Amino acid sequence: EPEVTQTPSHQVTQMGQEVILRCVPISNHLYFYWYRQILGQKVEFLVSFYNNEISEKSEIFDDQFSVERPDGSNFTLKIRSTKLEDSAMYFCASVGPGSNTGELFFGEGSRLTVL
Amino acid sequence: QKEVEQDPGPLSVPEGAIVSLNCTYSNSAFQYFMWYRQYSRKGPELLMYTYSSGNKEDGRFTAQVDKSSKYISLFIRDSQPSDSATYLCAALNQAGTALIFGKGTTLSVSS
Numbered sequence: 001e002p003e004v005t006q007t008p009s010h011q012v013t014q015m016g017q018e019v020i021l022r023c024v025p026i027s028n029h030l031y032f033y034w035y036r037q038i039l040g041q042k043v044e045f046l047v048s049f050y051n052n053e054i055s056e057k058s059e060i061f062d063d064q065f066s067v068e069r070p071d072g073s074n075f076t077l078k079i080r081s082t083k084l085e086d087s088a089m090y091f092c093a094s095v096g097p098g099s100n101t102g103e104l105f106f107g108e109g110s111r112l113t114v115l
Numbered sequence: 116q117k118e119v120e121q122d123p124g125p126l127s128v129p130e131g132a133i134v135s136l137n138c139t140y141s142n143s144a145f146q147y148f149m150w151y152r153q154y155s156r157k158g159p160e161l162l163m164y165t166y167s168s169g170n171k172e173d174g175r176f177t178a179q180v181d182k183s184s185k186y187i188s189l190f191i192r193d194s195q196p197s198d199s200a201t202y203l204c205a206a207l208n209q210a211g212t213a214l215i216f217g218k219g220t221t222l223s224v225s226s
Contacts, residue, residue, distance in 0.1 A: 004158075033213075043159065043203065045213040056212045091158050102149045102207040102214055106158030 002026040004107035006092050012113045016081050021110045023075045023092030031095040032075045033104065034067065036060070038088040046090075048101075049075065082114045118142055119206050121217030130226045134191040138204035138217045141185065147207035148180050150189045152200045153219065159203055163189070194224045 005024045013019050025032050034046040047057040049067055057065075066078045079086055089111050093104040121138045128134055136150075146167055151159035163178045165171045171178045179188040187204050201219040208215055 035214075042218050043205075043214075043216040045215070048212060056210075058213070093158075100147060100164075100207065101211055102147050102164055102205065103161055104159075104214065106151075106160065108156075108158045 002105075004092055004094055004105050006090075006107035006110050008110055009108070010111040010113070012115065013082055015084060015114055019079045019082055019086075019112060021077045021079075021090050021092075021112070023077075023107055024073050025075055025092065025094035026096065026105055027073070029094035029096050029105070031055075031101070032069070033093040033095075034077045035091045035093060035106075036088040037091065037109075038085075043091070046077075079112075082112070084114050087112055087114045118215045119204060119217040121204055121220055123218050123220060125221040125223060127223045127225065128194055130194060130196060130224055132194050132224070134189075134194050134198070134222060134224075136189040136191075136202050136204070136220050136222070138187040139185055140187065140206050140215075142206070142209060143182070143185065144209045145206040147211075148178070148187050149205040149207070149214065150176075150178055150187075151203040151205060151216075153203060154200045162202075191222075194222075196224050196226045199223050 007022045032049045037043045047061045048055045064080045089109040091109045092107045149164040150162045153159045168182045175192045177190040201221045203219045204217040205214040
């Protein structure tokens, strides 16, 4: 069964460092998302991406965040200068053709710990 | 007012029990509602979705939406230990562009 894959599974970084989280969405999917889940909190929408550009972003997704699809398979989330409060599980997700935005396929997540 | 509210539990039931998981939402414009299951240290997995009011059944799972009371429910019949997970309700935002999740209810089914 096709799946969304994410790397790394866990990254520990120092405050102020740049982090790149990587995702390989399901191959025929066209809409891509990043969500995050701070420990004990709700899963929160960060950004959606379609046709090589951001289609929507939440207020969490400030100038420190960026997304990119550098080639035909990878979808990355970059945090430029990490803060302690960026510590969370980051989930990549994608939606298949003909499905609505709520029918997300999530990856297993990348746990980011900022010290 | 928070948009999707869910009692985090935990909820513990014996194997074979009927489980009822519930959420409320605040925005009457929401039309699509989803239930995701999340096992420990895994990503959420879509279980079911419903559009507007009514019921939807899939095997042992039934999703129900009551738009008049802004209430979302998931019923699990004949619960199994493998159903032990966190169940997240979600609503598609008004623009249809992103999901708004509840906090999740942690369910434990003992054999």
